[in-house]
Amino acid sequence: MSAKPSLEKRPEPGPGPGSGPGPDGPPLLELRDLHVGYGAIEALKGVDLEVRRGEVVALLGANGAGKSTTLKTVSGMLAPRSGEVLLHGERIDGITSHQLVRFGLGHVPEGRRVFGRMTVLENLHMGAYRLRRPDPADLERVFALFPRLHERRRQVAGTLSGGEQQMLAIGRALMGKPELLLLDEPSMGLAPLIVQQIFGILREINEQGTTLLLVEQNATQALQLADRGYVLETGELVMSGPAGELLSDPRIRAAYLGEHVEAEAEAEAEAGRG
Amino acid sequence: MKATTVSRGKGGGPDMSAAARLRATRWYQQPRWRRLAALLGTALLGAQVTGREGSSSDIFLALKENTTGTGMWIWLGGALLVWVLREFVSEQLAAGWAGVREGARAGASGPLGRGRELWRSLPWVRVAALTALAVFLVLLPLLVTRHWQQVLVDQIGIYVLLVIGLNVVVGWAGMLDLGFIAFFAIGAYSAAYWTGSLPVEPPVVLNNFLVIPVAVVTCLVAGVLLGAPTLRLRGDYLAIVTLGFHEMVYLAARNWRDTTGGTSGASVDRFEIDLGFWSYRWGLDPVPYYWLLLVVIALLIFLFLRLEHSRVGRAWTAIREDEVAAAATGVDTVRFKLLAFAIGASTSGVAGVIYASKLGFINSELFVLLFSILVLSYVIFGGMGSIPGVLLGAAILIWLPEAMRDQVPAQDRFMYLGALLVVMMIYRPQGLLPSRRRRRELEMAEEGAGGADSLGTSEGRRV
Numbered sequence: 221m222s223a224k225p226s227l228e229k230r231p232e233p234g235p236g237p238g239s240g241p242g243p244d245g246p247p248l249l250e251l252r253d254l255h256v257g258y259g260a261i262e263a264l265k266g267v268d269l270e271v272r273r274g275e276v277v278a279l280l281g282a283n284g285a286g287k288s289t290t291l292k293t294v295s296g297m298l299a300p301r302s303g304e305v306l307l308h309g310e311r312i313d314g315i316t317s318h319q320l321v322r323f324g325l326g327h328v329p330e331g332r333r334v335f336g337r338m339t340v341l342e343n344l345h346m347g348a349y350r351l352r353r354p355d356p357a358d359l360e361r362v363f364a365l366f367p368r369l370h371e372r373r374r375q376v377a378g379t380l381s382g383g384e385q386q387m388l389a390i391g392r393a394l395m396g397k398p399e400l401l402l403l404d405e406p407s408m409g410l411a412p413l414i415v416q417q418i419f420g421i422l423r424e425i426n427e428q429g430t431t432l433l434l435v436e437q438n439a440t441q442a443l444q445l446a447d448r449g450y451v452l453e454t455g456e457l458v459m460s461g462p463a464g465e466l467l468s469d470p471r472i473r474a475a476y477l478g479e480h481v482e483a484e485a486e487a488e489a490e491a492g493r494g
Numbered sequence: 495m496k497a498t499t500v501s502r503g504k505g506g507g508p509d510m511s512a513a514a515r516l517r518a519t520r521w522y523q524q525p526r527w528r529r530l531a532a533l534l535g536t537a538l539l540g541a542q543v544t545g546r547e548g549s550s551s552d553i554f555l556a557l558k559e560n561t562t563g564t565g566m567w568i569w570l571g572g573a574l575l576v577w578v579l580r581e582f583v584s585e586q587l588a589a590g591w592a593g594v595r596e597g598a599r600a601g602a603s604g605p606l607g608r609g610r611e612l613w614r615s616l617p618w619v620r621v622a623a624l625t626a627l628a629v630f631l632v633l634l635p636l637l638v639t640r641h642w643q644q645v646l647v648d649q650i651g652i653y654v655l656l657v658i659g660l661n662v663v664v665g666w667a668g669m670l671d672l673g674f675i676a677f678f679a680i681g682a683y684s685a686a687y688w689t690g691s692l693p694v695e696p697p698v699v700l701n702n703f704l705v706i707p708v709a710v711v712t713c714l715v716a717g718v719l720l721g722a723p724t725l726r727l728r729g730d731y732l733a734i735v736t737l738g739f740h741e742m743v744y745l746a747a748r749n750w751r752d753t754t755g756g757t758s759g760a761s762v763d764r765f766e767i768d769l770g771f772w773s774y775r776w777g778l779d780p781v782p783y784y785w786l787l788l789v790v791i792a793l794l795i796f797l798f799l800r801l802e803h804s805r806v807g808r809a810w811t812a813i814r815e816d817e818v819a820a821a822a823t824g825v826d827t828v829r830f831k832l833l834a835f836a837i838g839a840s841t842s843g844v845a846g847v848i849y850a851s852k853l854g855f856i857n858s859e860l861f862v863l864l865f866s867i868l869v870l871s872y873v874i875f876g877g878m879g880s881i882p883g884v885l886l887g888a889a890i891l892i893w894l895p896e897a898m899r900d901q902v903p904a905q906d907r908f909m910y911l912g913a914l915l916v917v918m919m920i921y922r923p924q925g926l927l928p929s930r931r932r933r934r935e936l937e938m939a940e941e942g943a944g945g946a947d948s949l950g951t952s953e954g955r956r957v
């Protein structure tokens with residue numbers, strides 16, 4: 221706990237890829253027994269989760285499982301009923317979302333939510349709102365990651381394709397120099413080829429030193445990118461572990477990879493053999 | 495008809511005939527003469543509505559006059575012209591219009607584009623044009639009759655102040671405020687109170703100019719008190735809350751007679767400067783008020799334009815487009831909405847002080863809901879979010895009924911205004927001089943661009 225950085229001012233993201241305190245230091249993000257609800261609906265019923273610096277963590281689950289609720293609680297858009305959210309070992313629940321941006325949290329919300337009437341460039345500048353002026357190096361980095369955005373930098377964001385809008389949403393979040401990037405279903409509604417492209421870029425972003433917490437229904441893609449994964453089911457974590465293990469778990473394959481018939485048959489066959 | 499439906503294949507019989515029926519009833523699939531008949535019918539109705547009024551002594555007088563007078567021929571001629579244009583030359587017209595727009599877009603060609611080019615490239619052209627405009631505006635009241643001087647001050651000047659205030663709230667921060675005149679009333683009653691003109695005595699009697707900052711503070715406080723609990727609401731809810739606030743302020747002014755004078759009102763002192771060695775008193779002549787308003791308006795426009803292009807303006811733009819995304823990029827949405835609301839409120843308050851001091855008299859009926867709605871319609875008509883637009887909108891919509899004063903019956907004037915607003919919203923919803931961003935919105939709608947994901951699959955990422 222002694223090495224934990226101060227929350228007050230942290231303009232710079234963490235050091236290079238995969239570095240940071242060893243397994244004994246506090247995790248970058250930690251959720252402890254998180255309960256969140258909407259009115260009478262209890263959307264999260266005690267979620268414990270941690271993300272270590274430099275990791276990519278996937279949070280999987282079907283529609284309505286509570287994935288977005290989890291991300292919104294982390295980014296301060298929702299307040300938990302009980303439980304704690306810790307960033308660098310310090311509690312951040314109750315801090316509003318616009319303030320959390322200053323603590324190095326970037327949120328790519330569900331459905332992209334780019335500023336449709338601003339140009340690509342204006343969107344990116346907006347992403348750097350918390351820094352008095354955008355850092356040209358960040359802009360270069362985003363354009364290097366997404367050359368398409370550079371081609372279309374003067375185009376109005378609302379006229380971009382869905383994939384380009386997703387790239388813009390990610391680029392915009394990167395402009396705020398996040399240490400931890402929260403991504404809510406970046407693959408939603410996109411063609412498989414584009415999804416692959418975007419996940420490739422997410423890997424690059426992670427390799428450049430940004431930690432990712434990735435919410436997905438597209439479990440294959442997410443687990444191929446992630447180091448670890450959690451599976452959420454109606455507000456409760458039902459499974460967690462290294463991505464590779466989850467990816468080969470027959471239950472996951474059956475429930476989330478849409479390989480029902482084959483997976484089940486395979487699992488049965490394996491069970492029969494075993 | 496059968497041939498066309500059959501070709502679509504089996505089983506579609508009943509569906510296709512339903513579709514065919516719908517297609518046949520479509521307005522532009524019907525014979526031309528029906529559209530002509532409809533237009534002529536509309537023209538007859540229009541001639542009756544806009545023509546002479548009837549009287550109880552001779553109930554058919556108006557009908558007779560309106561079916562034999564010139565008004566009807568103008569209406570019928572207009573209808574016929576519209577019909578001919580739409581039916582026979584609409585394609586040529588559309589092509590011509592597209593050409594004009596292309597020319598305007600291409601920029602360099604055409605007088606409009608050349609003018610814009612000059613404006614951009616030569617600073618002295620800009621300075622000269624702005625100076626000429628300033629000189630014109632300063633001298634304007636000396637060129638018109640007393641009646642128009644009054645219109646310039648009491649209506650155009652005051653409403654211009656109001657629209658630039660409401661533009662901050664509606665045009666920039668994107669909040670629908672239907673109670674804007676409530677703050678105007680608070681400003682006006684502040685002026686009356688602090689100059690000792692109301693039945694209740696103030697602790698100290700202030701000069702009207704000193705009331706301006708007091709009214710600004712009062713309206714800021716009122717705006718924050720109203721805004722803080724309600725600005726978390728969205729769109730329609732906020733509109734209802736502001737509507738309710740307006741009614742509360744209005745009814746308080748009306749019914750709290752011992753304090754406000756109610757409908758019978760109170761007289762208010764006029765502006766006065768006394769510097770010891772030099773003093774000046776604003777009197778009945780509207781022209782000095784005009785110059786006073788001009789100074790205040792110029793100052794506020796200067797301040798607001800700076801705001802628009804600052805971090806504050808960017809935050810407002812982001813909030814207007816998407817509050818969640820704005821918060822996710824670090825914009826304190828509640829604070830900036832409150833700021834816009836308070837700025838609008840205090841601008842309205844300043845207008846109220848000047849209005850009360852100019853009229854020398856106020857009563858509760860000067861602050862009815864209609865005026866809140868009028869201010870909003872000026873903002874929308876001129877082009878939300880664009881200061882030149884809202885200025886022009888207010889000027890035109892106030893000038894028009896005044897100019898029609900001698901041409902049409904007095905009680906008909908708002909009908910024409912309403913018709914103009916309807917036509918405007920159908921054919922030019924973005925307003926007269928829309929801001930760049932509103933124009934973009936319209937262009938996007940025209941091109942049918944939403945968030946369709948048609949791009950990207952075929953072209954790979956080029957690294």
Ligand SMILES: Nc1ncnc2c1ncn2[C@@H]1O[C@H](COP(=O)(O)OP(=O)(O)O)[C@@H](O)[C@H]1O
Binds near residue numbers: 263281284287288
């Ligand atoms: N604003 C809301 N009001 C009420 N219930 C909500 C709201 N948002 C989400 N929920 C409910 O909370 C549960 C979790 O939703 P969500 O976190 O959006 O799921 P996911 O992102 O995993 O699809 C669902 O049952 C959903 O119906």
Ligand SMILES: [Mg+2]
Binds near residue numbers: 287288289330405
């Ligand atoms: Mg979701």
